Amino acid sequence: MKHPPVPRLDLAPKLKRPLSLWNPLDYLRFLYWVFYFPQALRWYVDTFGGGYIPPWEMNWRKGWELLRQNQIQRQLFIQGLVLTVITPFFFGLLLQVTGFSINWFWTACYVAVGVAFGMINRVAGGVAFGVINGVAGGVAFSVIGGVAFGVINRVAGGVAFGVINGVAVGVLLGVTFGVTSSVAGGVAGGVVGVVAFGVTFGVISGVVVGVISGVISGVVVGVVVGVTFGVALAVAITRPENWLVALPFSRGLLQNHSWMLPRITPLPIVSLSSRLQNWLRQDWETGLYNANQLLAYTLQFIPVVEAVNRVLATTPPEQVIFRVVKLAEAPYDWNFVRFASASLNAQLKSRFLKSFLLLPPHWKKRLQARLVKNTRLDTPARAAAAGFWYLHEKEPAKALEAFTVVRSLLYGEEMFTLAQILTTFDEMQELATIATIQLPAFPQEPLLRPTTWKAITSLGKVIEDVQVVERSVSNTARSFALNRALGELKDILNNRDTLPQAEKDLIIDIAETWQEALLQIAGEVGA
Structure with a gap:
């Protein structure tokens, strides 16, 4: 039976122009993005605003400079403020x-707080992250706070007060944390954080708030506040309504124009994992492309990782390294590669334990010790994935250990030799030690990483020139050798974008270290 070709997903927003300050529909689109498709704001800044900058790389100076120079991000900032006030x-x-009874005084107060909070976040944390924080937090804070205080004014305390406060604060924190986690960090961190935070913080905060309320207002109120707060927080973070609304349309969700696709819930979409597995078995490269689309524009990290791992587990040995190479070629999130080796389940449990403040530390330590959180080398697929993960993390010695496991497979010897050479290069940082490096024989063509081997060949020439610099008695020969070596290193640094993602940063670090060592003796040699 002939299978239909694997569809190529395009889950990005279909907007072809920047948002307009004067188009009311664009404000509705913006509001939809904030609460139901926060990944779209990262895409928008990448596409029209000069590139998304993660909040941990931002500061006040960069933020003001961006707003001053970038019209698109400045408009986004203004639109966020308008929505924070009007919505x-x-x-x-x-x-x-x-x-409903609304307390407009408290609503206005919360709007003011939301505006101030949003402005601080937009400048210090980047426009996309700040807009989501400001609008989501400001709107949720103002509306929920206004409703809560309006109802509280009509209700005579006690249990009703506890329910209202528990739901209001729980939803407020949950919505804000949920949407910002979709944009602020990598998808793995966002999903793991959402799941772990939603469960543990919901339980813990429910207990803590319940105890405090119980002391202040009595046991009944304490229990009510604790339960409602915890449940509301967990629900607001995991967003089950987003999953439930899409449930009747599960067959048509994975289409390029399906606006029903859940973007903000980590709850696995029905049949997503099995469908992705079928795509990967039929066409590995297109299946991986679709997996990265899902990582970029949804929070479906868990079923995506599950699908890839199941297919890799049944991959014939001669295809393992080639498939993992494709996996590590351009992943949306490098944790995608990491969890092809490490256990995602163990990581979730570990986060849960770390967040669960009610457990005594020695219990936590004992339970954590039982979890295998590191990369695993017990199967060829896991070992190969670990090798590429460690290359990306600039730990070539660990990559060498991983590639030793798959050395006998197709392309295994090449990756083993590559990791071996990079381990040696990484350890040698002084000219005297660089000059002692003896390169092993290169693998025969066809090569899996031709551009990497080209860079290593250049580094081999640098080693030869360093040997001349270190051992020659002729200043002229030393000067020529020094200039040749610096030229080779400059070529590597200028062509860094041609290197594969996995080992690129490691090779660049090696080249820069060797360049610095050569420049330190340039005056002595007379280059």
Whole structure:
């Protein structure tokens, strides 16, 4: 039976132009992005705003400079402020019309706090991250706070007060954390954080808030506040409604124009893992492309990793390294490669234990010791994935250990030799030791990493020139050799983008270290 070709997903927003300050529909689109498709803001800044900068790389100076120089990001900043101010009052009026009691004083106060909080985040943490933090937090804070205080004013304390406070604060924190985690960090960190935080913090904070409320207002109120707060927080973070609404449409979700695709819930989409497995078995490269699309524009990290690992587990040995190479070619998140070797389940449990403050430290330590969180080398696929992960992490010695396991497989000898050479290069940082390096024989063509071997060949020439610099008695010969070596290193650094992602940073670090060592003696040699 002939299978239909694997579809190539395109889950990015379909917007072909920047958002307009004067188009009301663009504000609705913006609001939808913030609460139901936060990954779109990262895409928008990447596509129209000069590139997304993670919040941990931002500071006040960079933030102000971006706003001053980049019109698109400046407009996004303004649109975020407008939505932070207008949306709470609009929803407040809507809720008041439907019968809710709104405390407008507290709504206005929360709007002011939301605006201030949003401005700080937009400047210090980057526009995309700040907009989501500001709008999501500001709107949730203002609307929920206004409703809560409006109802509280009508209810005579006790259990009702506890329920209202528990739900309001839980939803507020949950919504804000959930949407910001979708943009702020890598998808793995976001998903693991959402799941672990949602469960553990929901339980812990429920207990803590419940105990505090119990001391202040009595046991009944304490229990109510604790339970409602914990449940509301966990629900707001995991967003089960986003999963449930899409459930009847599960067959057509994985289509390029399916607006029903859940973007903000880590709860696995029905049949996603099995469908992705079928795609990967039929066409590995297109299947991986689709997997990266899902990582970029949803929080479906867990079923995606599960699908890839199951297919790799049944891959014939002669195809293992080639498939892992494709996996590590351009992953949206390098944790995708990491968890092809390490256990995602163990990582989730570890995060859960770390967040669970109620457990005594010695219990935590004992339970953590039982979890195998490091990369595993017990199968060829896991060992190969570990090798590429450690190359990316600039730990060539660990990569060498991993590639030793798959040395007998197709391309295994090449990757073993590559890791062996890079381990030696990484250890030699002084000219005297660089001059002692003896390169092993290169593998025969066809090569899996031709551009990497080209860079290693250049580094081999640098070694030969360093030997002349170190051992020659002729200043002229030493000067020529020094200049040749610096030229080779400059070529490597200028062509860094041609290197594979896995080993690129490691090779660049080696080249820069050797360049610095050569420049230190340039005056002595007379180059």
